[in-house]
Every structure is written in structure tokens, then in C-alpha cells.
Amino acid sequence: MTARRAESDDNGNTMAAIRSVLLMWACGMLLAACVTTTTGGFNTEPSDERAVRDFVQLAIGYFDAGDMAAARRNINNALAINSRSSDAYNVLAMVLQREGDRELAGQTFVRALELDSRNSRARNNYAAFLFDSGEYERAYQQLEMVANDTTYEGRALAFENLGLAALRTERPERAEYAFERALQLNGNAFRASLEMAQIRFDRGEFAEAMNYYNRFVTSSQFYNVAQTPRSLLLGIQLERRFDNQEGAARYALQLESLYRDSLQYQQYLNLNR
Numbered sequence: 001m002t003a004r005r006a007e008s009d010d011n012g013n014t015m016a017a018i019r020s021v022l023l024m025w026a027c028g029m030l031l032a033a034c035v036t037t038t039t040g041g042f043n044t045e046p047s048d049e050r051a052v053r054d055f056v057q058l059a060i061g062y063f064d065a066g067d068m069a070a071a072r073r074n075i076n077n078a079l080a081i082n083s084r085s086s087d088a089y090n091v092l093a094m095v096l097q098r099e100g101d102r103e104l105a106g107q108t109f110v111r112a113l114e115l116d117s118r119n120s121r122a123r124n125n126y127a128a129f130l131f132d133s134g135e136y137e138r139a140y141q142q143l144e145m146v147a148n149d150t151t152y153e154g155r156a157l158a159f160e161n162l163g164l165a166a167l168r169t170e171r172p173e174r175a176e177y178a179f180e181r182a183l184q185l186n187g188n189a190f191r192a193s194l195e196m197a198q199i200r201f202d203r204g205e206f207a208e209a210m211n212y213y214n215r216f217v218t219s220s221q222f223y224n225v226a227q228t229p230r231s232l233l234l235g236i237q238l239e240r241r242f243d244n245q246e247g248a249a250r251y252a253l254q255l256e257s258l259y260r261d262s263l264q265y266q267q268y269l270n271l272n273r
Helices: 007-026 048-064 068-081 086-098 102-115 120-132 136-147 155-168 172-185 190-202 206-222 229-241 245-258 263-271
Strands: none
Touching: 048 068, 048 086, 068 086, 086 102, 086 120, 102 120, 120 136, 120 155, 136 155, 155 172, 155 190, 172 190, 190 206, 190 229, 206 229, 229 245, 229 263, 245 263
């Protein structure tokens, strides 16, 4: 299991950001804003803050497209305007992590949070970095702070990630609470639905497990997310519990055709012996 990032939510703003930067170029300045005089007697001047935001959005777009060099150029442009931009350091840390410079990436995430301790997006991404590094306790501590930020737009994802970290740090009750909170905030939180289905199945609460599993299937189809070997095995086990051999066979066929080399397929074979 891996914790998920929040940063890619801003793709839709990339074209607007590009247009904004092109407008600045048209005014003959790359790092300074254009001045427009209006008939009402006011001068409207895009602020440095807006320019930094635009460059950061461009960097995110290039990051998501896999162009790290272009992402770096735009991060540098943002930092040339404001060398204390927490958002710019957040994206830089993601770039460094993608490029394999993990130690420097961790330091850069810390720098982003030193500059703005309220930057929950950077904190969530830092927690994901810690989780991927196997530092589950530190990830849990960071995610608790993110989840408690009621103004953070990615709070459902933070609770989902908190639940995953709670499982890794042997806090089953906290994990269940976190997954339920994630589903309260986003009924289509498919990972939380799957984890709740597994928790209830392991506890022997098969009807509730099936309800959560059906929510997972619906949500994963909504987001066009493929089933995993683990989710397919759970589906087989649940369908068999309710004597639905057709449903079990359907999941088994997917498991065999897509994940024949997986541990879960071997476990499925053992179920049939």
C-alpha cells in the first residue's frame, strides 16, 4: 500500500496559468507584472504572489507530464520572485523525489514546512514521502495534523492516508475511524471502502464487508481504477461467503488473467485445494 499525493489535483488550472505567463511575456517582462491603466483611475497590477502561483501551477503541470526539466525551470522562476515560497519548495521536493534524490527531497519538504507550517498540501506530500520510505510513525504524526486542518480541501485523502499509516503502526481502531471519516467526507473514497471491507471481513462481519466492497467496486469504476490482486481475492472470498459462484468465478477469471504471478493468485489456488 502507498499513501497518495494531493498535488496532482491542480491539472485543470495549468492552461490558465500558461495563459497568464504568456500575458506577462507579451508585456515584455518575464518576472515582473504588466501594468494596465483603466478609465476609472485605478492601475491593476498582477502581484508577485499571483506570478509565483502561476509558475508553481506550470511546474505542477510539467511534473504530472513527466517533464522534470521544465518543472524545475518554473520552480526556479517562482523562487526568483519569492525565495521563501513554501509551495515552490513543495513541488521542488516532489521533483527531487521523482529524480531519486530522496535525502535532498526530504530536506526540501522540511524546508517547505518551515516556511509555512500551515501548508497542509506540502505536509500531506511529505507524509506520503515518509510512508514510501517506511517511516510509518512519522508519516502518521504528519497526517494527523493534515487531517485536523478543517480548511484543507484534500482532507478526505488525508484521512485515507492516515488510516493506511495507522494500519502500519498497529492502530486498528484509529485506522477504522480514519477510513470512516474519509468516507464521510468523500463517499467515493475507494481505498477507504476497500480497507473497511477487509477489516470487516477479517472480523467475520461479512454482510458489512460486502457492503463496503460493493462501494469500493462502484467507486473504483467511477474513477476508472483497476482492481488489484488483493481486491480481487477479497471479492472472491466474499462472493463465496454468499454462495454467489458466478460472481466469484468472474473475479477469479480477472485474477488469473491479469495477475497470474501474484501472491494473491497463489492464495486463490490454495483456497481450491
